[in-house]
Amino acid sequence: MRLFRIFLILFVFLGIRLSAESIKLCSFNIQIFGVSKMAKPEVVSILIDIISRSDVIAVQEVRSRGIAPVVQFMHLLPPKYAYVLGPREGRSGSKEQYWVIYDATKLQLLGETTWADPEDIFERNPLGVYFQTQDKFDFILIDNHIQPSNAAQEISAMPGVVKYFQELWDERDVVIVGDFNADGVYYDEDLLTAVFPEQEYQIIITNDYDTTLAASDNTYDRIIITTSAVEDYTGACGVIRFDEVYDFSALTIQPRHVSDHYPVWAEFNIGVDTD
Template sequence: MGPALLLLLAALLGGAAAFRVGAFNARRLGGGKAAREDVRGALGRIIARCDIMVLQEVVDAKGQVVPLLLDTLDSTVGPGTYQALSSHPLGRGSYRERYVYFYRPGRAQLQDWFVYEDAHPQRPDVFAREPFVARFGLPSPALPELVLVPLHAAPAAAETEIDALHDVYERVQERWGQQDVLFLGDFNAGCGYVAASRWGRIRLRRDPPFHWLLGDDGDSTVRGSTRCPYDRVVVAGERSQSLVVPGSAGAFNFTACFGLTEEQALVVSDHYPVEVELALDRAWGGGWHPPLALLLLLGLGGALLGLP
């Protein structure tokens, strides 16, 4: 097999790779923290695992974090491999946070975005940090578009904020007519912030369109002394649900993967990122089938088509 065919084979196989989306509470991430080589290096490796990664708890009044991390990604992954989209500082009073999307433009095309207007007539000003909603075009006929809704909920209001994500879903449908939505981030969804007896009252948990990919028995915390499923991923939409790679949703233990001590990991964050993979090359409602060109390249296409 010649070099040109090997390159074609690599491209075809690369197209079959699952599409990974993640969210990470980076714990009070400002310019000073991002300037630390150990933190910046770890964040770059975490972001580079995903086609879209949403950072939360970015406290960056001077706008230093995004350029620092893009420089890191340019030098380690490749120039222009990632682009970023940041919200304005969100919150009440003097404490504000940003949501920041890092995404691979070769795999996800940013189409539109908005900050949810937290002015529901029955539930005004629910969110401490309003969701920063983004719509991406994907290179897939099975799932041509996907909307992401990140949330960093205030611990004391976690139940109310998680429930109000149902209102955000309705707003997404009104604005874009889009059913396929991923809700993800630090919901503070456990360890006393949402009592087990209260889950049945939360519309995002109770109503049929929403499928929770991470259970209440999970753990997304770095400290060995805690076990809390704070960070979650919830999917809505038949197409996106059908494309979730089984077993792919979970917390990424960067302590173990990067060979860090707990103390070293806590410098980065006290949370682990949560991730999920979507099989974009799978036909909606069926399993993935290799492209015909790939079958021909491997010498199988002729037999399947009855060719000499």
């Protein structure tokens, strides 16, 4: 009888764990996305495959002057995907857009807007997107691409951006993603915990991850969440090393044609949110 009770407890526990649904969130600096990249079928095929494996994908470095490459790419994805495209941002002629792709069968878009940046700190003002899953999990996604030459100032200003979106939508759960350029010659990665202290944030993609194709080992791309969202985080995360996933020896392209950054990802439960 005692053995049966132990087995029953374990079965119930494992059943709950196995039945918990989750979403996979990905961030990807695609590197100069536009007409030229869409003209390379092998590159597009790999990008479609990568993005189709996630439920929410925050993209940086959309450089096209027109919307046509984005629309063309979306038509190649399964029809369940919808998207948000931010305004063209940047002080120079080389402007970029943030692009958030999401599975509309799993997530509802509640709001989206760009940080106004009244003090003109950011080269590319972060984009905030407010989502709710069909279950309990609602959260704010902040997509950003930090200017390398101004990394320290822009990263230090990010908690203010978080607070702005939290107050705007009255939501505590925030997932900050993007190319932070938070390493190498641009930024001392050890300073990141001072900007995002553990009492308020959890840095999911930590300094020990390599997120670029370069020979150097740098963690430019990050996923950081507010402590209120920790209960929703499954603990699963990583870097998609597409140069190892796909057989480039059989292709006419090199990994660098896909991007100079690897996508980073994290997984979140959708049925345990309590706020």
